[in-house]
Amino acid sequence: MLNEKLIYKTDVVVVGAGNAAMSAAIAARENGANVIVLEKAPETQKGGNTTYTHGSIRFAYNGVEDLKEIMPDLTPEEIEMSDFGTYPEEEFFDDMCRVTDYRTNPELASLLTSKSFETMKWLKDHKVRFVPIYGRQAFKVDGKFKFWGGMIVESAGGGPGLVESLHNEAKKLGVQVLFNAMATELIHDDDGVHGVIFKHNGKTTEVHAKSVILASGGFHANQEMRTRYLGPKWDLAHARGSRFNTGEGIKMALDIGALPYGNWSGAHSVGGDRYLPDFTEGFQRLSYPFGIMVNAEGKRFVDEGADFRNYTYAKYGKIILEQTGQFAWQIFDQKVSRLLRDEYKVKQVTKVKANTLEELAEKLDGVNPEGFLEEVKRYNASVAQDIPFNPNIKDGRCTEGLEVKKSNWANTIDEGPFEAYGVTCGITFTFGGLKINTQSEVQDILSQSIPGLFAAGELVGGLFYFNYPGGAGLMAGSVFGKIAGEHAARFVKQLEEIKA
Numbered sequence: 001m002l003n004e005k006l007i008y009k010t011d012v013v014v015v016g017a018g019n020a021a022m023s024a025a026i027a028a029r030e031n032g033a034n035v036i037v038l039e040k041a042p043e044t045q046k047g048g049n050t051t052y053t054h055g056s057i058r059f060a061y062n063g064v065e066d067l068k069e070i071m072p073d074l075t076p077e078e079i080e081m082s083d084f085g086t087y088p089e090e091e092f093f094d095d096m097c098r099v100t101d102y103r104t105n106p107e108l109a110s111l112l113t114s115k116s117f118e119t120m121k122w123l124k125d126h127k128v129r130f131v132p133i134y135g136r137q138a139f140k141v142d143g144k145f146k147f148w149g150g151m152i153v154e155s156a157g158g159g160p161g162l163v164e165s166l167h168n169e170a171k172k173l174g175v176q177v178l179f180n181a182m183a184t185e186l187i188h189d190d191d192g193v194h195g196v197i198f199k200h201n202g203k204t205t206e207v208h209a210k211s212v213i214l215a216s217g218g219f220h221a222n223q224e225m226r227t228r229y230l231g232p233k234w235d236l237a238h239a240r241g242s243r244f245n246t247g248e249g250i251k252m253a254l255d256i257g258a259l260p261y262g263n264w265s266g267a268h269s270v271g272g273d274r275y276l277p278d279f280t281e282g283f284q285r286l287s288y289p290f291g292i293m294v295n296a297e298g299k300r301f302v303d304e305g306a307d308f309r310n311y312t313y314a315k316y317g318k319i320i321l322e323q324t325g326q327f328a329w330q331i332f333d334q335k336v337s338r339l340l341r342d343e344y345k346v347k348q349v350t351k352v353k354a355n356t357l358e359e360l361a362e363k364l365d366g367v368n369p370e371g372f373l374e375e376v377k378r379y380n381a382s383v384a385q386d387i388p389f390n391p392n393i394k395d396g397r398c399t400e401g402l403e404v405k406k407s408n409w410a411n412t413i414d415e416g417p418f419e420a421y422g423v424t425c426g427i428t429f430t431f432g433g434l435k436i437n438t439q440s441e442v443q444d445i446l447s448q449s450i451p452g453l454f455a456a457g458e459l460v461g462g463l464f465y466f467n468y469p470g471g472a473g474l475m476a477g478s479v480f481g482k483i484a485g486e487h488a489a490r491f492v493k494q495l496e497e498i499k500a
Contacts, residue, residue, distance in 0.1 A: 006200075008207040010036040010176075011492045012485070013196050014215060015183045015249055017041070018048030018242075020457025020477030020484075021215035022166035026126055027485025028213070029173045033492050036207055037170070038181040038198050040216065040244045046179065047163035048217045049241040049429055049458065050474070052281065055155035055162045056133060057478070058471030059116035060089040070120050070153065071130050078132065083146040089113045095150060095469045099311050103263070105462035108480075111438055112463065112472070115479045123478060128165045129156040136341055139391045146392040149310035151471040162474075181205075186212065186252050192451025193256070210495050211488040214442070215457040215481060218430035219247030220267060221279075229264045229432060233321050237269065238426040239278040245429070249459050253434050257444045258453070262461020264432030268468060269317030274327050274350045274422035282348055283426050286313050287340045289409050290391065291332040292379060293423075294364075296324040298371030300379065305408035308394070310470035314428070321425035328423050329364050331376075333415045339391055340419075350422035360418045378402065380412040429473065433461035440484035454488050456480040 012028045014021050017039035029035045039046050061067055063086050068074055092113040096104050124130065130153040132138075137152055138145040155162035167177065180201045187195035187206065195208040219225040221243050226234040254260060271293075272283035288304050289312075295301050302319050306312055320328050332340065344351075354360035357376055361369035382399040389397050389411060399406045434442050434455050441449040457477045464472070 006203065006205045008036055008205070010034045010207060010209050012211050012213060012488045013038065013207045013209040014213045015196060016048060016214070016216035016457065017046050017167070017177060018050035018215070018217065018457065018477070019162060019166065019474055020481035021048070021213070022163070022170055023123075023478045023481030024213045024215055024454075024456055024485035024488070025170050025175045026166065026173060027482045028489045029170070029175050031486055031489035033489040035175045036209070037175060037177040038183050038196065038207070039177055039179050040182040041179065041242070043179040045242070045244070046167070047159070047242075048245060050477070051159050051163050052241040053159035053474060054136070055158040055474070056137070056151055056471045057120070057153060057155065057474045058092065058151045058469055059120045059475055060087055060092045060113055061117060062086050062088055066117065067152070070124055071132070074132070081144055082132065082138070083144055084152055085147055087150045092116065092150065095311070096463075096472065099467045099469055100465040103465035107438055108436075108463055112476050112479050116475050119475070119479045119482055122482060126166070126169045128162060130154065131156050139339070141390070141392055148392050149308035150469065151310055183216065183248060183252065186256055186453070188256050193453040210492045211452040211454065213484045213488050214249040214253060214434070214453070214455040214459060215477075215484070216249035216459060217242065217245035218433060218458040219250065220245055220427045220429050222246040226427065226430075230267055230430070231265060233326065234427070236326055237317070237321055238272065238276065238283065238424055240270075240272070240283055240426045240428045241279070243279045245458070250433055253442055253453065253455070256450070258450060259435040259443045259445050259447065260432065260461065261435030262432045262463070263465040264461070266431040266464070266466055267318070268314045268428040268431070268464070268473070269321065270313050270426050270428060271317050271320050271328065271330075271423040272426040273348065274424045276348055282343060282346050284343055285330060285421050285423050287332070287344060288316070288330050290336040290339050290411070291330050292406070292413060293328045293330050294367060294372055294375060295328050296366050296368065298368045298373070298375050300375060300404045301328070303405055303407055305398070305406045305410060311467070313470065315467040317425040317427070320423060325366055326424055327366060329367060330421045330423055331360075331413055332419045333411070333413050334417065335411050335415050337419060344421065352420050354418050355416045357413070357418060360420060364420055365422065376413050380414055383410045383412050385412070429458045431461065431464045433459040435462060436460055436480070439487045440480050441487065452491060454484040456484040
C-alpha cells in the first residue's frame with residue numbers, strides 16, 4: 001500500500017517481470033505472501049528476455065502419456081503423425097554436463113532436471129498453454145514428424161505468449177506489478193535484506209519487504225560489463241533480447257557481499273544477421289548444420305554438424321566473433337534449401353543468391369573469392385556420399401581428410417542456385433552471476449545465505465558454462481523461480497512466527 005512518503009510495504013518484492021520473476025511471484029503468492037513486482041521496462045516492453053524467445057522449453061518426459069499431461073489438447077491425429085520419443089531425467093542431466101564440459105553445478109543441474117516435469121505441470125495449471133514445435137524441432141520423414149534434440153514444446157504465442165499468461169495469472173492472484181520501476185539498491189543491515197530502493201517513473205521510491213527475489217536477468221545489454229567480464233570484442237557483438245538487461249540486479253547483490261559465481265567470461269552467443277540493429281527480432285540464422293560457414297579468408301572454421309543445432313548454436317556466435325571482421329557467411333545449395341528455418345525467409349535478411357559458385361564468390365562481401373572457391377572444392381571432394389543424409393538424426397554423413405571436419409549432415413555444395421547469408425555474433429544472455437543454494441537463497445562471500453535474499457533466472461551463475469542445451473534457460477527460470485517464490489514465502493512465515 002502506498003503512503004504519503006511514497007514507500008510501499010509488502011511481504012515479498014520481486015525484481016524483474018520475465019519468466020523467472022513471474023514464476024517466483026506466482027509461487028510466493030499462492031504460498032500466502034503479498035507480492036509486488038518491480039519491472040524496469042514500460043508495460044508494453046515487459047518480460048525481459050522471455051519476450052524475445054520462441055518460448056521453447058526443455059524438460060524431462062518418459063513418453064507421450066507425460067506429454068498429454070502438459071498438452072491436454074494434444075489430438076490423436078497429432079500423436080499418430082509424430083514420433084515424440086522420450087527424454088528421461090538422466091539424459092537431460094547428461095546433456096547439462098556434456099555441453100558445459102562437466103562444469104555445471106551438479107546440485108543445481110540435478111534440481112533443474114528432476115523438477116522440470118513437475119514444474120511444467122505447475123505452469124500448465126497456471127494457465128500456460130504448450131504446443132509441439134513442429135516447425136523448428138521436427139522434420140517430416142516417411143509421413144511422420146520425428147522430434148530431435150530433447151526439446152519438443154513451446155509456449156503458445158512464443159515468448160510473448162508465455163509472458164502474457166504469467167502476468168494474467170499473477171494479476172488474478174493479486175500480485176501488484178509496477179512498471180517503469182528500476183531497482184537501484186537493496187535495503188539491508190546485519191540481519192539481512194529488507195526491501196529495495198527503486199526509481200518509479202523517475203522518482204526515487206522504496207519498497208519495504210520481508211524478503212526480496214532478484215530475477216532481473218544478466219548484463220548482456222551492458223557493453224561496459226560485457227567487455228570487462230567477457231573480454232575484448234564483446235562490445236562489438238550484436239545485443240539481442242531485452243535492452244533492459246544491464247546487470248543492476250547482480251550489482252546490487254554484489255554491493256552487499258553476495259558471492260559472484262559461474263562462467264563470468266561466458267555467454268549465450270548465436271550466429272545471426274550481419275547488419276540487423278541491436279534489440280530487433282529475427283536475428284538468428286540457425287540452419288547452419290545443413291550447409292557450411294566460411295570466414296573472410298573463405299575458409300571453414302567450425303564443425304557445422306558437430307551435434308544437433310540445440311547443442312551448438314549458443315556457442316558458435318563466439319567463434320564467429322573471433323573471425324576476421326567478426327562475420328561469416330552461411331552457404332547452402334538447392335539440395336537443402338527446403339530445410340532452412342522460417343527465419344531465413346524474412347524481409348530483413350543479409351542474403352545473396354547466384355546460379356554458379358563463381359558468381360556467388362564475387363557476391364560474398366568481405367570474402368576472398370579465390371580462397372572460397374578452393375575451400376568449396378576441397379570440401380566437396382571430402383564428403384562421404386555413401387552415407388545417407390537424414391536431418392532427423394546424427395547421420396554420420398561426414399567429411400574425410402579436412403583440417404576442420406564436418407561430422408554430420410555433410411552434403412556437397414554443387415547444385416545451384418546457391419544461397420548465402422551474412423552472419424555475425426549475437427549475445428543473448430550472460431552465464432556469470434550470483435551463487436544460490438538449492439533453496440534459491442543468495443550466498444555471501446563466506447558461502448552463507450543472505451537472510452531474505454533469493455534469486456532466479458539469468459542472474460544465477462553456475463548452471464551454464466561455455467554453452468547450454470537449447471530451452472534449458474526458460475526451464476531454469478521456471479524451476480528456480482518457483483523454488484525462490486516458495487522459499488521466500490516460507491521465510492516470511494518464519495519471521496511472522498518469530499514475532500508472534
